[in-house]
Amino acid sequence: MKLWDFNLRHLRAIALIAEFGSMSRAAQGVNLTQPAITQALARTEAILGTTLFERRHDGMVPTPAADLLVPRIVAALEHIGSHRVTMARLRALLALADAGSYQGASLETGLSIPSLHRAIKDLSVSLRRPLAVRRSNAVFLTDGGMIVARGFRLARIELEAGLAELEALRGNEVxxxxxxxxxxxxxxxxxxxxxxxxxxxxxxxxxxxxxxxxxxxxxxxxxxxxxxxxxxxxxxxxxxxxxxxxxADEPVIVARAGHPLCAKALGRAGDLAELARYAWVMPGPGAPLRDMWVAMFEEAGMDPPPVRVESGSVMTIRQLLIASDFLTLLSRDQIAVELQADWLAVVDDLPARFRRExxxxxxxxxxxxxxxxxxxxxxxxxxxxx
Missing domain, CATH: 3.40.190.10 (Periplasmic binding protein-like II)
Incomplete structure (x- = not known):
């Protein structure tokens, strides 16, 4: 089964049937006749290949399949946020957002370019906001369009998760x-x-x-x-x-094995003046490890030394340390193999207050x-x- 085979209005009806336990009340909620909502449920169950409700004299009782799917439908509809959105319009906007052009969206979906244009235009009108603008030869989503597309993506994730749960219920793990x-x-x-x-x-x-x-x-x-x-x-x-x-992780100061500082007893907090004499490789500003490193020096009334290389890659940092006298902060877990192989060494621990969650x-x-x-x-x- 494919997500795009479903009808959002029918899915809304199914959510209401589960909520009210009644076909007639659900029909009123989606402005359909009772025969129409009966057909909507039958079509959806046919696509799913499973029964969603047991018909009893006292109402409609959800099956285990409905118990899995209905909460996903409800969450998806909350992300979509409007009854005017159809599955075709949702699909068109997501394809345009992902591909960045109508041609790319057409290739991705197999839909014609005119139908995609029409779906985006209809969606813009129904939501009363411009969703996409053309600049030169490119198409860009507006700020409002990006917000709508994010909601649509999250809705798609909810529906796909519900369908995957149903497959697992049938013994087909996807x-x-x-x-x-x-x-x-x-x-x-x-x-x-x-x-x-x-x-x-x-x-x-x-x-x-x-x-x-x-x-x-x-x-x-x-x-x-x-x-x-x-x-x-x-x-x-x-x-x-x-x-x-x-x-909680407590980083340590790390250097290559045989680094000049390895022979010195720096003490628990370390001799920051000695540490500042060497070049450092650290993650970029805003990373918790970088903030911790800056605080370590600033609390001692010192300016942090220059960061000669900014990198968050442990592999890159490891190779820089092995080949030079650079210093860095890392977790022992991140360099357990390198410590055991005697490629790197711990120069000093940091005070316990310097830890990260x-x-x-x-x-x-x-x-x-x-x-x-x-x-x-x-x-x-x-x-x-x-």
Whole structure:
């Protein structure tokens, strides 16, 4: 079954049937006759290949399939936000947003360019706002168009999750989890949680997108990612996101094995004047590790030394350290192999107050599927050492 085979008005009707337990009341809610809503339900059940309601003398009773699908329909409709949106219009705007042109959207969907133009125009009229503008030979979404497209993406994610849950109910596992992984999460916790989860669910597909928070946060907000694992932000600036802490990490000052500072007893807080004599490689401004590094010097009344290289890649940092006298801050988990191989060395610990919370970031509106909820539980268990 394909998402685009469904009719949004019919899906609204199904949500109302579940809410009211009555075909007649649901028909009034979507302005359809009772025979029309009966046909809408029958058509949707035919596409799904399953029964959504049991017809009883006292009303319509949802089946287990409806219990899985209806909450997803309700969430999707909330993201869409208007009864004037049809599935064709939703599909057209998403295709245009993804492709950046009507020609690209046509190639992606197989729909004709005139039909896409008409769908976008009708959607703009029904929502009473311009959604796309043409500049030279390119098409751009307006600010309002981008907001609408984000809501449509999240609606699509909800509906696709509901359909995947129904397939799993029939024994056909098509569910997937898409994870954004920041550098620290890739060292220990995330791989261990994935391995633990797949022992129970070998057919669930897992995709891991690696990057910095700046690279991952918009895909998370748009629904491309289900969750993001890494250093948390305090305060969290995005009002549509939520954070859950997993564990606290205390970074250490790291250099190559044999670095001149390795032979010195710097003490717990370190001799910052000695540390400032060397070049540093650090993540860019705004990263928690960079903020921590700046605070370490500023609390001692010193200006931080220049950062000669900005990078959040542990692989890049490792190679720079091995080949030079650069210093950096990293978690022991991130360089466990390098420490064991005697390629890198810990120059000094930081005071306990310099620690960062590592955890999971999700959309505030996110409703995890059953397997996504299980994966979150595995993340928490691994982080707790269970």
């Amino acid at each position: 569910r997937r989890i898409v994870i954004g992984a920041m550098p620290l999460s890739r060292a220990r916790v995330l791989p261990a949680a994935v391995a633990r989860f797949l022992q129970r669910h070998p057919l669930v597909r897992i995709a891991i997108a690696e990057g910095s928070r700046a690279e991952l946060v918009e895909p998370l907000r748009n629904g491309t990612l289900d969750l993001m694992v890494g250093a948390l932000r305090q305060p969290l600036l995005e009002g549509d996101l939520e954070q859950q802490a997993l564990f 590592i955890g999971v970031t999700t959309r505030a509106s996110w409703r995890p599927t059953s397997v996504q909820a299980e994966f979150l539980a595995d993340l928490r268990a691994v982080a707790a050492g269970e």
